Amino acid sequence: ETGVTQSPTHLIKTRGQQVTLRCSSQSGHNTVSWYQQALGQGPQFIFQYYREEENGRGNFPPRFSGLQFPNYSSELNVNALELDDSALYLCASSSKGWGNYEQYFGPGTRLTVT
Amino acid sequence: AQSVTQLDSHVSVSEGTPVLLRCNYSSSYSPSLFWYVQHPNKGLQLLLKYTSAATLVKGINGFEAEFKKSETSFHLTKPSAHMSDAAEYFCVVSDHEAAGNKLTFGGGTRVLVKP
Numbered sequence: 598e599t600g601v602t603q604s605p606t607h608l609i610k611t612r613g614q615q616v617t618l619r620c621s622s623q624s625g626h627n628t629v630s631w632y633q634q635a636l637g638q639g640p641q642f643i644f645q646y647y648r649e650e651e652n653g654r655g656n657f658p659p660r661f662s663g664l665q666f667p668n669y670s671s672e673l674n675v676n677a678l679e680l681d682d683s684a685l686y687l688c689a690s691s692s693k694g695w696g697n698y699e700q701y702f703g704p705g706t707r708l709t710v711t
Numbered sequence: 712a713q714s715v716t717q718l719d720s721h722v723s724v725s726e727g728t729p730v731l732l733r734c735n736y737s738s739s740y741s742p743s744l745f746w747y748v749q750h751p752n753k754g755l756q757l758l759l760k761y762t763s764a765a766t767l768v769k770g771i772n773g774f775e776a777e778f779k780k781s782e783t784s785f786h787l788t789k790p791s792a793h794m795s796d797a798a799e800y801f802c803v804v805s806d807h808e809a810a811g812n813k814l815t816f817g818g819g820t821r822v823l824v825k826p
Contacts, residue, residue, distance in 0.1 A: 601754075630813075630814070632814075632816075637819075638818060638819070639715075639801050639816030639817055639818050639819050640755075640801075640814075640816050641816070642813045642814060642815065645813065653813050655813065687754065687755065689755075689814075699745075699757060699760065700814060701757075702747075702754040702755040702756075703754055704752075704753060704754040705754055
C-alpha cells in the first residue's frame with residue numbers, strides 16, 4: 598500500500614509569482630484535503646476535493662485553487678504569491694468525502710516566498 | 712463553528728514520567744476528535760481517534776485519551792514518557808456533519824523529554 602506523497606519537498610518563489618503543488622493520494626482513497634501550516638501554528642484547512650469536485654473550503658481567498666484528477670491525485674495552485682503564503686502545505690487523503698473517516702497526511706511541501 | 716484549544720504550548724517531562732497534554736474543544740455537533748503527532752520534518756501521524764464509541768480511547772505507542780462531554784475535554788496521556796515521544800502534538804476536531812470532513816486543529820503542544 599502506497600502512502601500519500603507530495604512534490605516538491607521544498608520550493609522557493611518570489612512575491613507575485615504562481616506555484617503548483619502536487620499530491621498523490623493513498624491507494625484506494627478518493628478524497629484529498631489541503632492544509633496550510635504556518636511556522637509555529639496548527640494546520641489550517643484550505644479545501645477538499647471528492648471525486649474531482651470541490652467539497653468544502655476554508656477561509657482562504659480565491660487565489661488558492663485546486664484540481665483533482667481521475668486517478669484522485671490533486672494539485673494546489675496559488676496565484677499572486679504573498680510573503681504570508683510561506684508555510685508547510687500538507688495534503689491528506691481519505692476514503693470518503695464525509696463522515697469520520699481518517700485522513701492520512703503526506704510529508705508536506707515547504708514553500709518559501711521571498 | 713468548531714474550535715480546539717490546547718492549553719499548553721510547551722510541556723517538558725523527564726523520561727519515564729507521565730505525560731499529560733490538555734485539550735478543550737467546541738463543536739455544534741457530535742464531534743469526532745483526534746490526536747495527531749508531528750515529528751520534525753515529518754508528516755502528521757494519527758495517534759488515536761474518538762468517534763462516539765468508548766469514551767476512553769487507546770492509541771499507538773502507549774497513548775490514550777478520555778472524552779469528557781461535560782467538560783468538553785479530550786486530554787491525551789501516557790504513563791511513561793520515552794525519548795522518542797519528543798514531538799509536536801495536535802488535538803483535532805472533525806466537523807463531519809458539514810460537506811466534507813474538515814479537520815480543525817489546535818495550536819499544538821511541543822513536548823520535550825529530558826533524559
